[in-house]
Amino acid sequence: MRFLDDHRPGYDLTYSDVFMVPVRSAVGSRLEVDLRTADGVGTTIPVVVANMTAISGRRMAETVARRGGVAIIPQDIPAAVVAEVVSWVKARHPVYDTAITLPPTATIGEALTLIPKRAHGALAVVDRGQVVGIVTGRDAEGHDRFTQLREVMTPDPMSVEAGTDLPKVYQQLVDARLHAAPVIQAGRLVGMMTRKSAVRSALYEPAVDTEGRLRVGAAIGINGDVQAKAEALLGCGVDVLVVDTAHGHQDRMLAALQVVRSVAGTTPVVAGNVVTAAGTRDLIEAGADIVKVGVGPGAMCTTRMMTGVGRPQFSAVLECAAAARAEGRHVWADGGIRHPRDVALALAAGAASVMVGSWFAGTFESAGDIRSDGAGRLYKESFGMASARAVSQRTRETSAFDRARSGFFDEGISASKLYLDPARPGVEDLLDQIVAGLRSSCTYAGAADLEQFHERAVVGLQSSAGYEEGRPRPTNS
Numbered sequence: 373m374r375f376l377d378d379h380r381p382g383y384d385l386t387y388s389d390v391f392m393v394p395v396r397s398a399v400g401s402r403l404e405v406d407l408r409t410a411d412g413v414g415t416t417i418p419v420v421v422a423n424m425t426a427i428s429g430r431r432m433a434e435t436v437a438r439r440g441g442v443a444i445i446p447q448d449i450p451a452a453v454v455a456e457v458v459s460w461v462k463a464r465h466p467v468y469d470t471a472i473t474l475p476p477t478a479t480i481g482e483a484l485t486l487i488p489k490r491a492h493g494a495l496a497v498v499d500r501g502q503v504v505g506i507v508t509g510r511d512a513e514g515h516d517r518f519t520q521l522r523e524v525m526t527p528d529p530m531s532v533e534a535g536t537d538l539p540k541v542y543q544q545l546v547d548a549r550l551h552a553a554p555v556i557q558a559g560r561l562v563g564m565m566t567r568k569s570a571v572r573s574a575l576y577e578p579a580v581d582t583e584g585r586l587r588v589g590a591a592i593g594i595n596g597d598v599q600a601k602a603e604a605l606l607g608c609g610v611d612v613l614v615v616d617t618a619h620g621h622q623d624r625m626l627a628a629l630q631v632v633r634s635v636a637g638t639t640p641v642v643a644g645n646v647v648t649a650a651g652t653r654d655l656i657e658a659g660a661d662i663v664k665v666g667v668g669p670g671a672m673c674t675t676r677m678m679t680g681v682g683r684p685q686f687s688a689v690l691e692c693a694a695a696a697r698a699e700g701r702h703v704w705a706d707g708g709i710r711h712p713r714d715v716a717l718a719l720a721a722g723a724a725s726v727m728v729g730s731w732f733a734g735t736f737e738s739a740g741d742i743r744s745d746g747a748g749r750l751y752k753e754s755f756g757m758a759s760a761r762a763v764s765q766r767t768r769e770t771s772a773f774d775r776a777r778s779g780f781f782d783e784g785i786s787a788s789k790l791y792l793d794p795a796r797p798g799v800e801d802l803l804d805q806i807v808a809g810l811r812s813s814c815t816y817a818g819a820a821d822l823e824q825f826h827e828r829a830v831v832g833l834q835s836s837a838g839y840e841e842g843r844p845r846p847t848n849s
Contacts, residue, residue, distance in 0.1 A: 376832035384687035387714040393830040397818035402811035406821040411702040411724035416440035416577040422729035423591040429739030430457045434464040437586035439576040447591040455608035462585040466578040468555045468563025473498045481517030491736045491798030492566045494552040497525045503554045531556045542570040587611040594628035602632045614642040621651035626658040633659025647688040649695035665692040669708030671730035693722025712809030720829035734790030735799040751791045
């Protein structure tokens with residue numbers, strides 16, 4: 373990456389402070405762009421779901437991995453639960469959506485609690501192992517919550533045979549005027565397929581391990597028996613380990629990282645967070661394959677306002693990525709991603725992937741429960757990982773006094789409403805935006821892959837008025 377007219381300012385920059393300049397390109401189509409990452413994690417798009425309790429769970433992990441990214445399970449989840457989540461994700465089909473099932477005697481009330489847990493919005497009614505009907509939220513309208521599903525389901529629904537060519541699946545659904553259909557293999561239900569998922573499965577390549585199973589990562593902190601925690605995570609099959617603390621450039625992190633590296637073998641190890649070249653080099657020397665960059669840019673983070681500590685994210689990524697690349701390593705840009713343009717700019721600055729947190733919180737797949745406000749709008753609650761709520765969860769096994777003392781030092785928002793966008797309620801809808809925007813960015817830079825993108829990107833500076841000029845105006849008001 374280079375600055376326009378080689379004008380690099382003497383001050384730090386956020387994503388909003390910069391723009392990309394189009395250059396001559398030989399890339400003829402966005403579909404020619406390869407978004408595979410070079411950091412060794414095995415992702416086919418450069419998106420990582422941040423290890424936040426309200427966001428990254430089993431549904432998020434399977435959905436994002438199916439589209440080529442990876443989710444990191446948070447460090448404050450009990451080890452037995454993490455093992456169960458990893459096992460569950462690894463057992464999901466890499467192409468077909470996971471089906472929600474209930475028997476015909478189940479009620480509409482039961483169905484309505486499950487349907488919002490999947491963006492495809494359909495539930496398979498199963499009797500003695502056979503799919504006998506399909507129920508959607510629309511089928512439940514006009515009926516009380518105690519009505520049994522056999523009374524409202526669409527009986528004997530069309531099914532799709534596993535392995536059917538994706539364009540053919542799409543056409544079958546269109547011809548039958550159906551939104552979704554169960555996928556059957558040898559008479560057994562293996563998943564659901566919608567029109568959108570048929571198209572997406574042709575556009576995305578899942579992130580899978582050497583055995584063809586979906587990839588998933590997990591985080592650990594730097595306190596307690598770090599070696600035992602790392603070995604437990606490795607034993608349950610995680611594909612990437614993230615050693616995580618708010619201030620990554622400290623002796624305790626370096627010691628913990630050395631321990632994790634000693635037991636991790638070939639599993640990639642990520643560590644952070646830092647915002648300087650010196651911090652990056654120290655973490656790499658201690659054993660990090662990937663360094664997490666970002667202090668304070670997250671939507672749920674109050675660190676900068678509480679402490680004055682942090683750094684504008686574009687400059688932090690730019691400096692840390694250069695230091696990591698000099699050592700043959702990589703960085704993840706963690707925080708501050710609010711629009712697809714920010715993803716492109718982080719990658720132009722040299723990041724291998726971006727970590728996304730709060731932007732994904734208001735989706736069907738995030739770990740929180742769906743709630744409704746007084747106006748009927750759906751939302752999910754999110755909270756920062758240094759907030760009182762998160763600290764309370766991490767310290768639940770300590771004494772009441774120690775928990776109370778820790779509460780004096782919390783940073784971050786403990787409760788925030790993230791509304792679901794009715795037009796884009798699923799995380800896949802947001803991935804579509806990110807990937808479409810990034811592919812276009814690469815064509816503007818004349819780049820066929822992400823390494824070329826970093827090499828060829830030309831970035832200029834802009835005022836707040838310049839940023840505002842680029843914002844769309846959906847109405848004339």
